[in-house]
Amino acid sequence: QKEVEQDPGPLSVPEGAIVSLNCTYSNSAFQYFMWYRQYSRKGPELLMYTYSSGNKEDGRFTAQVDKSSKYISLFIRDSQPSDSATYLCAMSAKSGGSNYKLTFGKGTLLTVNP
């Protein structure tokens, strides 16, 4: 079983829809949970990160973490064509000393149609 599982999609929605992206994980040592956005032919960029279980909101984006179920979600409200990208979840756990190791999901390709 992979440490982080993410449905690769693709996911296609109309403009204005609410989008739900999800990841599950198996490693209880993961402490930080992140969502990265990667546009075509670009490097990933950090969207949001959370530490504890619960919700964190930033504009149209809400990150949700449920540590008891080992499940994280990213919700996008009022989705826009500019949100079309690959969304990668990532999680970090200690990897020797004070170092943390990032483990990524494979990414979900999202297309928002005008």
Place this chain on the structure above:
Amino acid sequence: DSGVTQTPKHLITATGQRVTLRCSPRSGDLSVYWYQQSLDQGLQFLIQYYNGEERAKGNILERFSAQQFPDLHSELNLSSLELGDSALYFCASSPGTRLAAYNEQFFGPGTRLTVL
């Protein structure tokens, strides 16, 4: 623009060859990370350097090596290349030593390597 630069953008080479990928981190960032991204494996952490010293190793093959120079730029060397090494290679940088989210990593645009 993240401030991280990578060269070259594209690289096409043959099996058995050796290539060097270059990364310049954001100004002031001391940590550099290398990742490999392929369709089947996703984004995989390879190795981290902090201020010239190796700090963490991930799924890096023995045929691959990296170094960080005194001016903080880094190079990833890939040798005895195989078809399966074809992938996007990303460099990321962050200010500090910890590979954690709150020490945000800024990714470069990547180098697309094609091995024929």
